[in-house]
Amino acid sequence: MFESLQERLQEAFKRLRGKGKLTESDVTEALREVRLALLEADVNFKVVKSFIARVKERAVGQEVLETLNPAQMVIKIVYEELVTLMGGANVGLTMADRPPTIIMLCGLQGAGKTTHAAKLALRLKKEGKKPLLVAADVYRPAAIKQLQVLGEQVGVPVYAEGDQVSPVDIAQRAFDYAAQERRDVIIVDTAGRLTIDEELMEELRQIKERLKPHDTLLVIDAMIGQDAVTTAEHFHGKLGIDGVILTKLDGDTRGGAALSVREVTGRPIKFVGVGEKLDALEPFHPDRMASRILGMGDVLTLIEKAQEQVDRKQAEEMTRKMLKAQFDFEDFLEQMRAMRRMGPLQDILKLLPGVGAQLKDINIDEKELKHIEAMILSMTPKERRNPDIINVRRRERIAKGSGRPIAEVHRLIKQFEQARKMMKQLGGLEKMMKRGGKMP
Numbered sequence: 001m002f003e004s005l006q007e008r009l010q011e012a013f014k015r016l017r018g019k020g021k022l023t024e025s026d027v028t029e030a031l032r033e034v035r036l037a038l039l040e041a042d043v044n045f046k047v048v049k050s051f052i053a054r055v056k057e058r059a060v061g062q063e064v065l066e067t068l069n070p071a072q073m074v075i076k077i078v079y080e081e082l083v084t085l086m087g088g089a090n091v092g093l094t095m096a097d098r099p100p101t102i103i104m105l106c107g108l109q110g111a112g113k114t115t116h117a118a119k120l121a122l123r124l125k126k127e128g129k130k131p132l133l134v135a136a137d138v139y140r141p142a143a144i145k146q147l148q149v150l151g152e153q154v155g156v157p158v159y160a161e162g163d164q165v166s167p168v169d170i171a172q173r174a175f176d177y178a179a180q181e182r183r184d185v186i187i188v189d190t191a192g193r194l195t196i197d198e199e200l201m202e203e204l205r206q207i208k209e210r211l212k213p214h215d216t217l218l219v220i221d222a223m224i225g226q227d228a229v230t231t232a233e234h235f236h237g238k239l240g241i242d243g244v245i246l247t248k249l250d251g252d253t254r255g256g257a258a259l260s261v262r263e264v265t266g267r268p269i270k271f272v273g274v275g276e277k278l279d280a281l282e283p284f285h286p287d288r289m290a291s292r293i294l295g296m297g298d299v300l301t302l303i304e305k306a307q308e309q310v311d312r313k314q315a316e317e318m319t320r321k322m323l324k325a326q327f328d329f330e331d332f333l334e335q336m337r338a339m340r341r342m343g344p345l346q347d348i349l350k351l352l353p354g355v356g357a358q359l360k361d362i363n364i365d366e367k368e369l370k371h372i373e374a375m376i377l378s379m380t381p382k383e384r385r386n387p388d389i390i391n392v393r394r395r396e397r398i399a400k401g402s403g404r405p406i407a408e409v410h411r412l413i414k415q416f417e418q419a420r421k422m423m424k425q426l427g428g429l430e431k432m433m434k435r436g437g438k439m440p
């Protein structure tokens, strides 16, 4: 996501970086580029205008121009203003003081409403809540079925009454049902239309009136850019929303919606959808998003993803082993699998500082990882625990067992040994630092 915006912004800043002191016209010139980059990314033009004005006001001040590194100051200002533009801090779901919490999802057809109802349910369930999904889209019979299928996949019950009942009544009875079954969060999936129409808005208003949701969330598709923002403006005007779930950010979106929604509607993006899978939902953090946009990576999200996959104790144990160079192929395999559970390698690497923009044309070969896994699995448990015993004969056997050429087995073992050697050095360094010693 945002690749071309990232690239354009970095181009704009590169020119500044080459200079020692900056003049006002250097800054103006760079900001002109930033402005174009944002417009090209489909950011709403009014938003761009006020954004640039704010940055400019701060950036051409004497203080900035006279600092030692004005280019960096300008980037810092752009970063801070991007964070502010997207709402500052992350805003989570509004939970009821006394359960059940009611979340109402609305949006146009195809935005990802039903999928995101299930994603939210899964997330809440992982947090220890007992959600209930409610099928209140009675116009598209397939929608009810779809929610039931998704509900089953995430292991969350779905309340449905078919398509002959008014959605307002369904929502009301779902509330009673939740109380009876002690479900503590109700997620209502409402009907969508292809375009905004008055009848739909009236129905949504009625459901909202009756249910008094704690959170009314609008689901919008990032791929439609400006239109997503117009949709948000409309829904907010007619219905009143509390926040937005911005979906399909994994696609080839230019980013305009993510940058404009908050400023245009005054309502925060609470979550972003980053894939079709049901765990592809991330809380929206303006600061992390701004870092990603400026190519500074998003290490925090990376760490969170890792923590979801490996428990803390396991991670600590792994680090201890690594530093003592007791690391073996079993650990290697475990680590590789944990990493793959985090998602496609490409998406993970993009979160690293400086990697995002460079990665655009590189294709990470997931196949190669499969081959490595096959080779490790062709080792006996004893070999995995004691890689030193893997002699030539054993290597030949491993090659045969995994169906890989022998040269590849040699390469894997060599890489593994190098990695272990490096870790040993790191371990020694760490011990020394702990003793308060000096670097050699």
Ligand code: GDP
Pocket: 107, 108, 109, 110, 111, 112, 113, 114, 115, 116, 192, 247, 248, 249, 250, 251, 272, 273, 274, 275, 276, 280
């Ligand atoms: P609804 O009509 O608003 O309920 O939309 P659906 O939930 O049926 O989603 C429409 C399509 O978008 C489906 O094919 C989903 O798999 C897909 N989709 C939903 N969210 C995402 C997302 O975050 N990323 C991607 N790539 N696809 C998504």
